[in-house]
Amino acid sequence: MPSEIPSICALDALRTHRRGAATAEPPDAAALHEVFQNSTINALLEGLYDGSMTFGELRRHGDFGLGTFNALDGEMIALDGEFYQIKADGVVYPVTDHQRTPFATVVFFRPSLGRALDERLSYDELQSRMEGLMEGPNLFYAVRVDGRFAAVTTRSVPRQEKPYPPLAEVAATQAVFELENVDGTLAGFRFPDFARGLNVPGFHLHFLTADRRAGGHVLDLKLERGALAIDATAQFHLELPTDPAFLHADLGHDQSEALDRAERAR
Amino acid sequence: MPSEIPSICALDALRTHRRGAATAEPPDAAALHEVFQNSTINALLEGLYDGSMTFGELRRHGDFGLGTFNALDGEMIALDGEFYQIKADGVVYPVTDHQRTPFATVVFFRPSLGRALDERLSYDELQSRMEGLMEGPNLFYAVRVDGRFAAVTTRSVPRQEKPYPPLAEVAATQAVFELENVDGTLAGFRFPDFARGLNVPGFHLHFLTADRRAGGHVLDLKLERGALAIDATAQFHLELPTDPAFLHADLGHDQSEALDRAERAR
Numbered sequence: 358m359p360s361e362i363p364s365i366c367a368l369d370a371l372r373t374h375r376r377g378a379a380t381a382e383p384p385d386a387a388a389l390h391e392v393f394q395n396s397t398i399n400a401l402l403e404g405l406y407d408g409s410m411t412f413g414e415l416r417r418h419g420d421f422g423l424g425t426f427n428a429l430d431g432e433m434i435a436l437d438g439e440f441y442q443i444k445a446d447g448v449v450y451p452v453t454d455h456q457r458t459p460f461a462t463v464v465f466f467r468p469s470l471g472r473a474l475d476e477r478l479s480y481d482e483l484q485s486r487m488e489g490l491m492e493g494p495n496l497f498y499a500v501r502v503d504g505r506f507a508a509v510t511t512r513s514v515p516r517q518e519k520p521y522p523p524l525a526e527v528a529a530t531q532a533v534f535e536l537e538n539v540d541g542t543l544a545g546f547r548f549p550d551f552a553r554g555l556n557v558p559g560f561h562l563h564f565l566t567a568d569r570r571a572g573g574h575v576l577d578l579k580l581e582r583g584a585l586a587i588d589a590t591a592q593f594h595l596e597l598p599t600d601p602a603f604l605h606a607d608l609g610h611d612q613s614e615a616l617d618r619a620e621r622a623r
Numbered sequence: 624m625p626s627e628i629p630s631i632c633a634l635d636a637l638r639t640h641r642r643g644a645a646t647a648e649p650p651d652a653a654a655l656h657e658v659f660q661n662s663t664i665n666a667l668l669e670g671l672y673d674g675s676m677t678f679g680e681l682r683r684h685g686d687f688g689l690g691t692f693n694a695l696d697g698e699m700i701a702l703d704g705e706f707y708q709i710k711a712d713g714v715v716y717p718v719t720d721h722q723r724t725p726f727a728t729v730v731f732f733r734p735s736l737g738r739a740l741d742e743r744l745s746y747d748e749l750q751s752r753m754e755g756l757m758e759g760p761n762l763f764y765a766v767r768v769d770g771r772f773a774a775v776t777t778r779s780v781p782r783q784e785k786p787y788p789p790l791a792e793v794a795a796t797q798a799v800f801e802l803e804n805v806d807g808t809l810a811g812f813r814f815p816d817f818a819r820g821l822n823v824p825g826f827h828l829h830f831l832t833a834d835r836r837a838g839g840h841v842l843d844l845k846l847e848r849g850a851l852a853i854d855a856t857a858q859f860h861l862e863l864p865t866d867p868a869f870l871h872a873d874l875g876h877d878q879s880e881a882l883d884r885a886e887r888a889r
Binding site: 493494550551554555558595596606610 | 763
């Protein structure tokens with residue numbers, strides 16, 4: 358965990374980073390406690406899969422979160438500062454600082470609330486339980502559940518070639534994994550409805566097994582028991598790509614239906 | 624202008640500020656070069672007019688921008704670090720650090736592009752001209768026009784009492800000012816369509832006369848000649864209120880029509 362009072366060096370690192378130079382120093386993002394996001398979900402839905410940020414840079418903004426990879430090459434989950442790539446072959450790979458992401462959301466996870474979950478819960482029930490513990494629907498929430506799952510249905514998406522098809526088309530070719538009786542961790546976010554267009558409204562969760570050998574974007578689950586942690590913040594930082602494909606994309610129209618097909622269809 | 628390389632003290636000030644303590648030091652926001660926003664336009668449309676941030680804090684995030692005041696008491700415009708309050712009586716007042724705002728958008732204005740505007744332009748023509756100079760519709764743009772105006776139609780909104788009515792209702796009672804043959808400054812932003820729900824998509828401009836005696840939220844204008852400056856950034860920071868009214872408000876529904884009535888109707 359970064360200390361609460363970052364050193365002058367850490368602040369220097371932030372400054373250096375923001376001005377574009379490479380540095381290995383930790384960032385000040387932990388002090389900000391903001392949800393940090395690279396690009397927008399609308400851009401991803403439109404097929405903008407070129408990675409605009411390195412994971413070396415992304416990890417300066419958070420130690421927890423989810424996203425995807427350059428060319429849409431799988432699902433990303435970050436836990437405790439470790440970043441994992443779950444490819445469509447179902448294998449979990451470590452992520453190097455040189456890999457790039459077209460869309461990711463991270464935070465330095467500092468939960469303000471924890472609860473033991475002692476009963477079996479469906480995905481809907483788990484979402485309701487989490488919402489019942491939140492301070493209303495209008496903040497940014499990072500959520501983590503470590504537990505035992507009777508079942509988790511995950512998916513991953515295969516690496517794409519240009520010209521990139523829209524995400525809803527790719528999702529039709531996704532690899533689906535039915536994991537049963539596994540220990541593991543759910544990690545993700547609940548975004549407010551008014552942030553539609555920027556990120557997935559409502560819950561968006563990824564999963565990784567405790568043995569770090571399987572996981573993906575969560576489509577469904579049955580929790581047996583677990584420990585829930587919720588991190589609420591009122592701070593959100595968005596960093597947009599500046600490549601021509603993003604700058605001139607048509608991102609303004611309502612993509613709710615495409616989002617549903619891309620993120621929730623089995 | 625803040626220097627490009629902030630001092631260690633300035634960075635310390637950011638840290639102190641972010642951790643909640645009061646400080647008179649300048650912030651690091653200039654180094655970040657991010658558009659900073661307090662609350663959301665949807666919250667304002669719903670009638671959430673309680674100021675959630677002081678202007679003392681807001682000015683640490685920018686020297687240029689627009690917004691409104693606690694209880695919706697007029698229109699705010701910020702130029703060169705000076706903040707002005709244009710009340711519904713048409714008078715321009717200085718803003719103190721202790722006043723509060725329920726919604727504001729600011730940036731440390733550092734234009735990357737300037738153009739002389741030598742011909743008469745309607746409001747629509749000016750918007751088209753500005754869009755033609757921008758790198759596509761998907762970044763955050765701050766825009767400033769200093770010039771001579773054949774006409775500027777502005778409005779301001781009167782201070783409200785609780786229970787607060789929605790903004791579209793208040794706009795029906797707005798004071799409209801027809802300013803003719805005036806020197807002055809337009810200041811505001813162009814937000815991407817995908818940020819709908821957070822801020823006004825497209826252009827949102829406020830106006831202040833050169834003699835600092837009139838202005839308001841711009842409804843229409845005729846430019847004679849002027850100087851345009853555009854500041855593009857890919858960085859956006861949102862800070863949400865955390866009072867119960869905001870936390871539990873219904874902010875997710877489409878408010879495009881209410882927005883049009885509140886921001887563009889005469």
